Amino acid sequence: MKISVTVNGTVHESDVEPRTLLVHYVREVLGLTGTNIGCDTSSCGACSLHVNGEAVKSCTMLAVQADGQSITTIEGLAVDGEMHPMQQAFMENHGLQCGYCTPGMVMAATSLLKENPNPTEEEVRIGLEGNLCRCTGYHNIVKSVLAAAAK
Amino acid sequence: MIPAAFDYVRAGSAAEAISLIGQHGDEAKFLAGGHSLLPLMKLRLAAPSVLVDIGRVTDLSYIRDAGDHIAIGALTRHMDVETSAVLKEHAPLLAHAASHVGDPQVRHRGTIGGSIAHADPASDLPATTLALGATYVAQGPNGTREIAATDFYQGFLESALAPDEMLTEIRVPKMGGAGWSFQKFNRRAQDWAIVGVAAWRGSNGSGVALVNMGSTPILATSVSNALAQGASVSDAAQLAAEEAEPQSDLNASPEYRVHLAKVLVRRALEEAGK
Amino acid sequence: MTVTDDRPASVLGTRRLRKEDPALLTGEAKYTNDLDLPGALHLAVLRSPYAHARIISVDTSAAATSPGVVAVYSGADLADTWGAPMPSAWAVTADMKNPAHYPLASGKVCYVGDGVACVLATSDAAARDALDLIDVQYEPLPAVVDLEDALSDRVVIHEDLGTNSSYTWDLKIEGHEGQVDEAFANAAYTVRERFVQQRLIPMAMEPRAVAAVPQPFGGDMVLYSATQVPHILKVMVALTLGIPEHQMRVIAPAVGGGFGSKLDVYAEELLCVALARKHKVPVRWVEERGENTVATIHGRGQIQHVELAADADGKLTAVRIRILADMGGYQQLITAGIPILGAFLYAGVYDLPHAYDFSCTGVYTTLTPTDAYRGAGRPEATYAIERAMDVLADQMGIDPMDLRKRNFIRKEQFPYTAFTGLTYDSGDHLAAAEMAAELADYAGVRARQATQNVPGATKLLGIGQASYFEMCGLAPSRVLASLNYSAGGWEAATVRVLPTNKVQVVTGTAPHGQGHETAWSMIVADRLGISPDDVDVLHSDTAIAPLGLDTYGSRSLPVGGVAIAMACDKVIDKAKKIAAHQLEANEDDLDFVGGSFTVKGSPDRTMPLAAIAFEAFTAHNLPDGLEPNLEAQVTYDPPNFSWPFGTHICTVEIDTETGQVDVLQYVAVDDCGNQVNPLIVEGQVHGGVVQGMAQALYEEAVYDSDGTLKNASLAEYLVPAASDVPNITLGHTVTPSPTNPLGVKGIGEAGTIGSAPAVMNAVIDALSSLGVSDMPMPASPHNVWKAIQSAQQGASK
The missing domain is CATH 1.10.150.120 ([2Fe-2S]-binding domain)
Incomplete structure (x- = not known):
């Protein structure tokens, strides 16, 4: 399925399997490996990133659900080379x-x-x-x- | 953890969602916030062949003052329930209980309708809305119907919703200044309650419901009846588990759950009476 | 101490921020599973759902045709691949029984999670999808879950061994054999307790991950692994798979915590290397958390029988210990030795005569193998003695703090040769205990307790203490030899001053959160008079740092850090020769201060290290016979263990209606000798305390009678979150170790060692007015409630 997601300010058009989790999308498709995976049960929060400015667990969201949304990962937090x-x-x-x-x-x-x-x-x-x-x-x-x- | 493969369709409206579910039959599931369904799919304990995403049905995300009750759209997120000024004024028990669901990340995605439709006895909002005497609105191919919370929970993860029906609204009577308390007893803040109690007490009666004390959320009617007949809080609390059928699990034996229910109901009624 | 009076303020002992942090905070750091390895195949392992079963058949045909699948192997298919069984490096006795253990089981499975087959596919999803298609027929056998049941040999797990008992290891004091019985016969007080160290799951936040990258024509093999022990892993993989060691390179990229669970050689590491060799492409594997809970080692798992004898004043006169230790289904790398690491510590910090008798029996069960977990043997020992001391104090009717003070080894007794023959380097237990008591307002809490814990009260106050010694450094190589450990205890370091006066340090330690890059650069900066920013620390890659024995057992600073300091001193010695030559001075007349050599009494005759480094590089004008370049290597074998110590005090309030334990305050006073970086020391203690507190209050691997783990996820295995633990109040005393030039002792495990007994002593103290004298860990609400119920039933009988 085709999706269009804004990640750290850049629009990405991708074709993903519906079962692709958002965390796998940012890590494997976009290569943004700063977001980590620590569990299978939405317990540990290691995969937290922002969807439209709010923290969510990206292991409990499908990439297709992020279609049209704005995502910020840890890589997008620093501005102009200065850490947040x-x-x-x-x-x-x-x-x-x-x-x-x-x-x-x-x-x-x-x-x-x-x-x-x-x-x-x-x-x-x-x-x-x-x-x-x-x-x-x-x-x-x-x-x-x-x-x-x-x- | 990767779910088994499935097809995905996105609904733009409740009517479209119901039509899509109708087309795909029993193997299809609604996907709202996904915080009940996706964890089961990742563990491959659920493997629907089609997901009908209702997350974009934004006209079902609202909290409205409807006179004698507050109407809450089924796709309203826990975070919005928790922070709603309308609910804080008219149904503060529900707003407060929503702040105890999962953790902030879960509350940013999970919805009140998803939680109620999942009908998990260990969840906070089914029991809370049950205590408040809520009515749920379901929409199906033949229109809408109202289901009293007392008729809704039919077994473990089983509700009165037909497979092609969608929960669209939760109607919570205004609490009219009644005292209330939400007691969630767990070992870690993010976890489900070992036992939870949602209770209110006002001039027109009381409502007490229990979390994780049986295969469904439990309305502790014996407690309310005893209070109506003038029993003391501590005597009424002794009846806390009359309607319950508590399970044994890693955190508690049935005996301990019954004991906790009595303690927590007493504390809840004491707090609600202040 | 290393600091002389006239030198500039040292960076040592300052709260310097970590140089590791920017990469970790921005997502720039690469963990093993972050590596981009084009063309890599993904490995997935099918695991036994049975704790104990015979494998009747494995049908891989359907899986082999699943989309994306390249190959499917059963254990039998790979049986010829292994040159040797999986390594276990610690045969604690000459006759220890140790079953052969292979990366995939073929004849039978011995725990839930034991690998039986594996899939190689083009994606992780495809590999895992195919696992569901492998058909394994099992003949289930009875599970052995309980240690005492295992000891009975009702069911013998490894038939070829004939018994479930692997070994019995004794420590008796030569020449004093009769003294223990005599002391018990003459004791004014005796304590006999049975404690259970529940099984714990280490739960490093990064699950394990492995990638093997072959060079099919060149013959080299690069193994990336989320490991604490790249050097040990290199040797073991080479031996097990018959790969020439010089062609084997192991790299531990960023590693997300270990706590002992990554101090091992695992099946998946061997599978990835073997299959990468076979298929001539990179093979990678990443562990899911559900696998991690069953297929990565567990910790603890001991039943402890503790006996103390004391005279009329409460002075300990003898200690007798019997341990039953759970090995699990097989031994992993150092499984058998873990309880032995505690054997020397069951008298704690007390002045015990030569009346000590220790025996430990290791038994196999049909559960996940155990191995090192934070503290490894030492938390168990400390728990036993510190709980038993509270029982003794209760028996005597005196305050447990008072009892401890009567028994502490006194400051003036150090260096103290203990009954075991080991020498404790330095200590001041009384000072640490008194500082902790003051920070915790011990007297004030006791006073509040007297008014609060009245009959009928539903909120009971308790205060508990634990004083500990940690035996770390691990250890002089000759001592390890006497324990039959298969490796030494040394550590290697190279310090290399580059032509532009920047410094590379090569260390054999393998940090995974401890901040070695920061701490080691501070040691070098202090020694060489340069900025820590000018030091780069190279580690965790056996091609760059070929010599080393890795990071575990609080060994890195007292061994690896000391090696670096010594290598710096060798660099300075060489630099001094060059400076003397160029300044036309006698070496003895040169001072090295603030990074420059200066002729004594002639402040203008000076030569900075920067100039010497460049001279060493050009080699245009070096003294006769001196080699170019400014580099030195040291391999340091410590002369002794180092002995950090301290006292922790915990205050709790217990809701007797629900059983909920609230930690009101936690005070930890630790003495790790000189501190390189107090910021890092404090962080180590905070984390350690919470891990021990988690053993006391939250965590336990729970099995059913079939040997199935009931809480195999982070949703059910209760690693506490921020909302579930308190702030921690720290104090430090500083008693330098006299046995190494930095005066350091190590701090990695201290917090965990002190905290479980301190918390449990507080819990029992709170409940003592209800007649509760002991209860099992964790003190969960349910367990506390049950303990109260059973004490009350006992009282009403």
């Missing part, structure tokens, strides 16, 4: 270790701040309930998001 303030905050607060959950975590966090620009620590923790990390114990991830909110 959220990416900077993660770096400054050691909010990542192995980095595998990080793109999804950053995409979820930027979506969270869009909806709630001044969250409490508790709201950040609840707001990231859909993203699992095995390295950081979340302490510095929460700190990073609060720091980004304060910027």
